[in-house]
Amino acid sequence: MDAAGTNGESGESSVGVAEADSGVMLPQRPELLSTGFNPALSRVPAPETLCSTLDITLDFVPSWTPRRIPLKCIGLTLPEGVEFLPPAAPKPGLPAESRKAAAAQPAEGSSEGEPPQKKVTRLKPPPDALSLQDRLFYLLQPPLESWLAGQELIMPFEPFSYQYEGIAWLFSSQAALLADEMGLGKTMQTITAIRLLLRSGQARRILLICPKPLIPNWQREFKTWAEELPVVVMEGNGARRRMLWTMPGVPILIANYELMTRDLAEMPEEEQPKFDLLVLDEAQRIKNRESNTALTARAIRRRRSWALTGTPIENRPEELGALFEFMEVIPKGSSPDLRQLSRLAKKYILRRTKDLVMKDMPPRIDRDAELELTDAQESAYRIAEKEGVIQLNDLGDSITVQHVFELVLRLKQIANYDPLTGESAKLERLQADMEEIAASGGKAILFSQWTKTIDWLEPRLKEFNPLIYHGGVPTKQREPILAKFKQDPKAHILLMSYGTGAVGLNLQFAGYVFLFDRWWNPAIEDQAVNRAHRIGVKNPVIVTRFISKNTIEERIDRVLREKRELFEMVLGEGDNNNRALSLTASEIFGLFDLKARHKDGSRSIGPKPVPASGEAA
């Protein structure tokens, strides 16, 4: 308003203000011209007041308050494990580390000044576990190394890494055939996997079937590896056994094959026991699918089926079919071909050999002692062979493998010793070797096919304090015999039969093994040798096979060697120890040149050779 009034007074003053404001001195006064509206500028303006309402409604008002977004969850409650009494505390004064020293292996990748990098074995969900909950169950378990090192599961010895893998594999398998070579710790891996199943609530009732002589061994191993697990052995009269079969609250029940077959076959369908896990040790016992043993084992109600054997194939690849049928991974009565067997083997069989996993294990040194028969043996042998072949030829087409078998046994017995004079080239060699072994404080195990031979040897080896362990020894006396052999420094030799002593025993303190005569199947011989050459062995094991030259033993050995080389196993390459087949019927006939005599000459008798599928000896 003031400005307007001032401006309206005169053009001069207006200019003057402009000059003063701007501070610019104009060189001459500007000439003001009349425009006609100058007077209007001098009028006082008269403003009017109008009322108007403001429009305060906005089209969009952003508003936001934090709120919690509802989230859905997926949950899994893991089953509660079986509670047991805590394991006994280590004895005072015994350093904890010493408990783990025996089988400890150096940690991988460790270097001075750094803590060792421990290998970690994680459980993997089995390929056939489809539900998320099942898969998460395995993924959420701790690594085996820390699980087993925890306070709940003290391990007396640190397992080897391949054993951790085996335990993890078994733990997550519904159907499994653990076929590690003898001596690699199948028993320990099985016990530990059982322990984890019980601890994690995956199993509450487990049945373990094994050959009768191995029951004390399993009991001992359970005590060593899982002392907190209650183990009940199936024994006693019928009423007691019936009670044991169905008694609740027994986590682990051990029975032998014979009792299993006898008891369960008699039991009515509705009383048949049910188990979370059935383990068959020495599962080759069910290789004959139609045997009562196999039928009974397959009929047992269970959720998981594990089979253990070091020799999944003793004679024919088809034997695997029997094991797969037990494991319920093939339809009942089906006969998979070799390609199918191979595919199933990859999925359901875990087999490791010593060559593969125990590179640092002291070697097994095999040596064949080829011996000339003594004169008396030679004479007796030739007579027996000549007469035997004549008798076989006279049988003509009525000859059976049993006839030939009897002659083979007779000749093998003479190769061991001459029954008339008692002369024995093998005994002479054995005595010579044993003198050296005893002088150095060593121990040896001797295997023979016959208890009669073992009994014959005992008095002749008196100076070495022999101990006898064969089928004729009552079961209760067997454990003390093994204990004495281990503890008595004067007991230098243990005489065993293949049938009783070949499986399941731990005799790794014996540095020498003698195979006094040859078994029909190298797999059985290997089992026998591996009583001594197994985990924990500190020195090389020397294995001596006695072979009498120019006898049936040499011929059998040649056939078996050829078969080892020729037979391609289903179990894959690098498995040198299981390329072992028994002699087939045709091969047994082939040990002698048998010819039926006819008027117009002679012709060969016996079955034609059928590779890898004939009747086994």
Added chain:
Amino acid sequence: MSGSAKTDQLRLGFMETIEVEGRGHIGGLLITNQNGRPLEFQCTTPVRPNRTQEILFGETLRPWLLGELIGSTLLDRVAIKPSLVVTSDPCLLELRNHTEVPIAVAESATGGRRGASGGDAEESRKLHLGGSVLRFHDAHNSDIDSLQKQRHLIPDSADLQEPLERVREALAETVRTVFAR
């Protein structure tokens, strides 16, 4: 399995989150006993912040999303309440402001950080447990004291970072099995 802790038992929680491309974050909480044996596991469905949340939460978005949202949901959901929740992600420490359960970030004890920096104040917020160093929330110093009373229940050989790996694997398996369909 009871949720009530006995005096000789310690229930440990292990919480991790992972980001699933295009779907957001999912979180998992594993409850174990003091020996690492799993007792319960919960995991969330994926959650993804919208643009508004991203703008408004700014730098606090991850602590809010992972700690308050995912972490609280998981802790509410588990039937077995843990005495301690261990994680590898410092963002999850925010969860401590919404729960009474101590939350700790586990770091390797051999990582060379011990005594190397931070001085006494930082060191006082750390607890050496098993083979790990646990770092707690700045505003909850009493958490260490409450855990000191139970530390004897955790074996020296315990690896408190290992179960976190199990949680991550379980989350990855869940994503593969459920959310990838």
